[in-house]
Amino acid sequence: MTLTRRSALALALAAGTALAAPAALAADDIVIAGSIPLTGVFAFAGVGVHAGIQDYVKIANDAGGIEGRKITYVAEDTAYKVDQSVAVFNKLTGANKVHLYYGDSTGFAKTINPELNRRGSILMAGASFATELNDPKAYPNQFMAGPDYTEMFGILLQHIAKVKPGAKVAFVNSDTEFGRDPIAPSEAMAKKLGLDVVVKIVTPPTAVDVSTEILKLRRADPDFTIFHGYVLAPLPEFMTQAKQLGLKTKFMGTFWSMDNSLWPKVGDAADGYMGVMPYRYYFDTEGKSSMLEKIRAMRPEYQSTPYMQGFLTAMLFVESARRTVKAGKELNGANLKAALNSIENFDTGGIIGTPITIKGNSIPVGRVYRFDAAKKSMVAESDWIQLGK
Amino acid sequence: MRIGTAKQTYAADEALFDTNVQRAWMGLFIALCVAFPFMASEYWLYMACLVAIHVISVTGLNIVTGFTGLVSLGQAAFMGVGAYAVAYAETKLGTPALLNLLAAGLLTAAVGALVGIPSLRVKGLYLAIATIASSIILHFIFANWDSVTNGVKGVSVPPARIFGVELGRPFALYFLILPLAFLSVLGAANLFRTRIGRAFIAIRDRDISAEVLGIPLLRYKLMSFALASFYAGVAGGLWAYFFRVVTPESFPFVYSIFFLAAIIVGGMGSILGSILGAVFMTMVPEVLKIGVGVASPLLSDAVAVLSPVRTIVFGILIIGFLVFEPHGLAEIWSRIRRFFHLWPFKT
Incomplete structure (x- = not known):
């Protein structure tokens, strides 16, 4: 059989389509999605956050996931623009059953809030420590992994x-x-x-x-x-x-x-x-910090403070999901938030040097x-x- | 000269669509636009609404910059005026959405006419700087007029309601935004078949000659700014209903550059260019993201590795268009049309 230009093109197209199909997610996967600023003015933070979330998800999956359920992380670049962040939100939530979401800015957190409340199925955190977001009544499906x-x-x-x-x-x-x-x-x-x-x-x-x-x-x-x-x-x-x-x-x-x-x-x-x-530095060696040791073993070079922020956010996401699943409750915004707010004297493995309690939307x-x-x-x-x- | 398009009347000669084939294509396009929300996912509907908002604003900018030759870098700030007008009307006055959009357009037109005053004395880069200065003043007002704009925190806008129907989701908003985009484009296309539109073009080609021909520069230059700002105001109003939060940072200066890039890439002084430019500038970064998605199974963590490459590719594409097609995407479109007009006699 001779390979004509047309058949070669068709073959290439078919191969491309096959490769383009996203890796299939299992139906019961717990999905963390993210609008991450991998380019633009906030890229220095986005790259760190992205790596931090990836690493914690890997650690959690290696430890058996959540009651045997795998955790999946999907993300796209937003260039730190609100319209692109919302586009990414619509895209990722359309293609996956998302339970937890990482947002990249205060503008995005405020813009997407009515939609989060309408859906009621997602708990969101992100890069913003804006004081305005630290209001559980106005932002019931959001929190921040640190003080406002x-x-x-x-x-x-x-x-x-x-x-x-x-x-x-x-x-x-x-x-x-x-x-x-x-x-x-x-x-x-x-x-x-x-x-x-x-x-x-x-x-x-x-x-x-x-x-x-x-x-x-x-x-x-x-x-x-x-x-x-x-x-x-x-x-x-x-x-x-x-x-x-x-x-x-x-x-x-x-x-x-x-x-x-x-x-x-x-x-x-x-x-x-x-x-x-709000977090310890990558190189801090005082006291016992199991998570910092794991991070240093995974990545021998210095990891930034946004990395720690992404890592801790993923940890709190997973902990909230774990508590919700253990209680036999549905994974939705309200249950995940209630589980998050049940966190008391929680050991972050040394990421924060003191046990934490989350009563509202922040960790002061x-x-x-x-x-x-x-x-x-x-x-x-x-x-x-x-x-x- | 195309075959079978002999004109019998002046009206036929001036028609926007002069052949049945064109009308049929247009009908098909409208039918597709109506069917689109019932077939597309939330993501594609969101993108369609965003493109339509950009089409309105870019068309407005093309009126003042492409057709009248007055460079404006204040389009984003004008959109901000429209967005704040809608936010204020919706939250403080509770007036109907369509009225709010009209009011936003009219208010922005008034602001635009005011900002356009320097255009009587300065042109080109000087005017561009004057419009930048105006947009800085507008941003200062957005950030500091607390009683109207709520300062840096901005205003949360409730969803638009028309005849009791809440337009909260892109699916519903599509049926508000797209018809308005159609109307805007149709209005602009018709404008250049009237005395006013022709006067704008005369001013662009040489303003002194235009004045000699009896075109009052003061009136027409301000009218051009006002019209462009009206479009920006309506686009900004729709933006406010679409994103539902308006802050001083919603309309940064780079957004004005985005619109200017859209008319340059699309085609200055071309209505079709406005549409193609808005689609290009909004959709190409998204299409490139799909490219990143294709590479994902081949490359570990492709999102992180290829995202910076994607922005470089976008930049190269823009430069490529400017170098190889300085008349913009509209010219490429015309070339394709010419090919089919002459086919099969000349290919």
Whole structure:
């Protein structure tokens, strides 16, 4: 038989179609799906989250899944755009019976909320720690695997109140929804803790020249300056200029500016920078941490803080599903959320250095870490701080 | 010159569809559009609605940029005005959805006319910068006019209701969005058969000559901005009903670039180009994702490995179109049509 161009084309098409068919999922698989930003401005986090979820799903499946049921993870890239995230949601939930979902942004979490409530079949978590989402009444089918942004500020302020009662504090935030999120409630909290918020500075999200802001800081002369609403820029610029001017203020930040890989490049100017971390770092060796040991065995190279976030989110997904299945209940949003809220003094295998209890939509626990430029690494500055205790 | 299309009247010469074959194809296309929601999955319906919203906005931008020659980089911000207008009307006034959409269009048209004032003095890149400045001002208003826009938190919009029917899902919204997209495109196509549309084209080709011909530049340039903004306002209003949350970050500046890219890729000064450009810019990233899906069984964790490649391919495709087909997708379409018009006499 001779292979004509037409038959070769038909063969290639048939092969392509066969390969395109997704790997068949068993009917009773427990499905975690995700709108993951693998490209775009948030890709640095998305790549880590994706790997974290994959690794925990593998660990859970290797341990026998959930009562013998396999856990499957399906994800697609969203480029950190809300319209694409919703498209991915529709696509993945159309092709699979999804029980648990990872969303990539506050915008997506708010947009998809009516649909989650309408379906009632999915429990969602994600990359957003927005204070607004920490409301079980408005967002009954969502949670976040850590403290919300206001709680992160609360942890920092509690630490400040402990180490320097009555300290002067400055807030610097980007002029975005993300940046403005915790500012107003945190000011009230600072007052309650006896701290003095001496200046609040708002910058454009991509600020490069911060010389006027530095002058404001110099005039206010705060003991601590807390940044929020940025990942890295313009923090190094602030730190460098503050050092040149001899300001004694100590700089602090929140979760997304706490990855260990960010700061060694900044060097000495970043020495002493502190921030709140809900999870332990990949390289933390204090105490017993079975999960960190497993992660280090699976991936010998450093894993980012978003990786830890994805890993813990997957762990909480699986734990909620396990509790629901064990109780013989249907896997739907309400039951999964109830199972999540039944988590009390839960050992995360060392991902969080203290047992956790999830009463609402967040886990109000964190620890202050400090960047040590000589060691080129983050070191623990405080013990684990649990808000509301 | 095609065979069998001799025109007997001026009206026939000006008709949008001048042959029965064209009318038959159009009828078939409309029938397919009506049948589509009953055959397609939620995902494809969602994409169809998104494409239709983009078609409306891109058509509007093509009126001002493609046909009148006034470069605007404020289309996304204008959509924001429309979206906030609908959100406000729906949550605070409780007026009917169709009225809200009309009001959104009219309000945005007024804002657009205001923003268009600099176009009387500046052109080209200078005007582009002026429209960027306007969109920054609009974004500032979105983020800070708390009593209307609810600041950075934004507004949650209840689902649209028309004659008591709730349009919450893409299936239902399709029957609102698609007819409006049809109407918008039809309106734009007809516009260029009127004095106003011809005046826009004259201004684009050389504004001084247009003025000499008796076209008042002030009125027509502002009218062009107002019309384009009306389209953006309606598209933004539909966007608000579609996504149901409007925040200042919903309409970033890159969204305006997206629309400009759509008219360039589709074809400047071509109604068909607006449609093809909107479809291309919205659907090609999705089609490339399907490509990533095909590679999944062959490559472990293809989603993570190939996603960055996908964005590069999308960029290369856009550059490729600009280099090899500067008149856009509409020109490719015309070439295909010409081939069939002349077939079998010339192939």
